[in-house]
Amino acid sequence: MSSALVVGATTGVGRGIARALAKRGVDLMLVARTERDLRATAADMEVRFGIRAHWLVTDIALPGFEPDDLLERCKSLLGDVASVFVPAGAVSDEDYGPNPDIVAPIAAVNYLGPARIAATFGRAMRSRGAGQVILFSSIAAAAPRGRNVAYSAAKAALEIYARGLRKELEPKGVRLAVIALGYVDTRLSFGMKLRFPVADPDAVGEYVVSRRLHGRCHYPRFWWWITLVLRHLPWPIYRRMPF
């Protein structure tokens, strides 16, 4: 792998992935919403690891976001990118119960943006016959609840979309994976007393970068068992679950 795109590169898992890639000498295109954080993250990668780190300020949730422009920008600076990682996503305190106003913005950042990037870069990779696209879901997709209801639905939609896309891309030499993340040690989980251990973002980055992932994966792995159970619980029991 000589170059990679990381969307949502300045915080949490995105930064962990960028670090893991830079450590391996991979040149980067970093994408996020705030310029100051992008400059800082890119400079950090360049000074620590001696790679080239380009950056682009963009919001993948905005209607004006054009993945084709991003593809062109990557091509002009890095050539054909070998890997695309899209850990970008967001939750909202307002995403609770029936709130029609939050559905579109949550879907835009957690489903539409990542899906459009996967489709655009997947198409380019298919024509080259090589590449990988890694998308990020959540255990919430398997266990929706009253809080983060739109978020869970958006992540579930992304998983379904990736499943279909994988069927088309994999025979053409393009790997596609969706990583369902459990609790990760980010600002969202900071200070919370959780039932299960939180994963370090750098460890997530190492996991994602060091393995040849495809299909639906869980990190940490034990979440596979938990989501398996939750998916098959009968409704009368599921609705009583304390989460």
Next chain:
Amino acid sequence: MRSSCRLSTFDRTDRLVTAADRPEGYEALNKLVAREKTVIARGAGLSYSAASFGLETLSVDMTRFDRILAYEPNTGMITVEPGLRVGDLLAVLAAKSRHLPALPGYPEITVGGCVAFDVHGKSQYHTGNFGDWVEEFRVLHPEHGEIACSRNSEREIFELTIGGLGLTGIITQVTLRTAALNGTGIQTSCVRARDLVEAADIMRAHSAEVDTLYSWNNMNLRGRGFGRGVVFLEKFVAVPKMAVARTRRLFGIRSQLPLRIWTRTLTNLVLRLYERAQPVGKSRVSGLHTSAFPIEGKEVYYAAFGRLGFREYQMIVPFQRWVAFVEALARVFEQARVPVTLGSLKLFKGTGRLLRFRGEGICLAIDVPAIAASLGLFSELDRLALAMEARANLSKDSRMGAATCEAMFGEYAEFRSTLRRFDPNRRCQSRLRGLIGV
């Protein structure tokens, strides 16, 4: 997100359930600083005093601001975010044949904490404090916004922030000078000292010929052998592939054993065994990281104080008062009957400004378990320090009050008035600020 967290001083003598947040980007940081009534920055949380939390104050965990923003190979200047750990900083610099001589003894400590306490390393006598290596920084205050400070611009805030206990705002970036690395290994020689006075004499005699020097002393001995121990003399040497070797940790730095192991009997036994184990008259070579951070790998020492924790007193005693001080100190310890688990000396040079831990003399550090008698002992040490015109280290003290502080630091009033002029509404607040009355 804003959460309720149980935070404590490193010595475990002060605990508080308080609000905390850990932003990961500048947008989130700016929002929460503008929103909250009072804030205080928190780094690794390894200060012995309650400098990074307080009642009704949002403790802003800055550990995710750990990026290197720029490095200038021609000058060796490096600009970093405040949450960068000094161990990581040293690793990056060593790879570029540079280093920062004024580093504290544990790699997890953050750059922001080093600025806020103007920390020192083992080579203070030669290289000064951390603040001497700071060229410029930016500090974010809830009312003044983000201010760029250096020795030429916003000088007053610059001086107030270095060793300013984090009370001028949240540091967002720091530019540091670095020094060329004269070798990737450290050769340590070990010399026996019969007592505290001889230890200081040996250190002063060797100070010009070595890069760093410090001592270990047994403060539980009585009579003529009070403070017997060894002096470590360190020099840079060229050793290939040792610079980045790190020490293995069996315990976390905040680990606690369920019971206090440091009883009087066991302390005496362990200290005698430790003294015997020192390679007196011999020398050994260790890696840069291992030598720069001698506490790493010895975390069990702190864990063995148990849940009750410990207390540390660190002070600089003027050279000319040292002999009289040692005699008085021996009397204090004789009466106190508290096991002293650590005694250590360093040489210091420079002038104390504001509340910084600087001065000309011998720096003594002692650790004791946080048992009831330790408070009485430390009050006696306060009196002794004042009588000998010594200066205590506020970053190592979780209990010193305003009156002692005012009597000990000649520029206490200047620090307080300048800080209050800069932050009249006390938007940067910590438990330490209340305790020392600034």
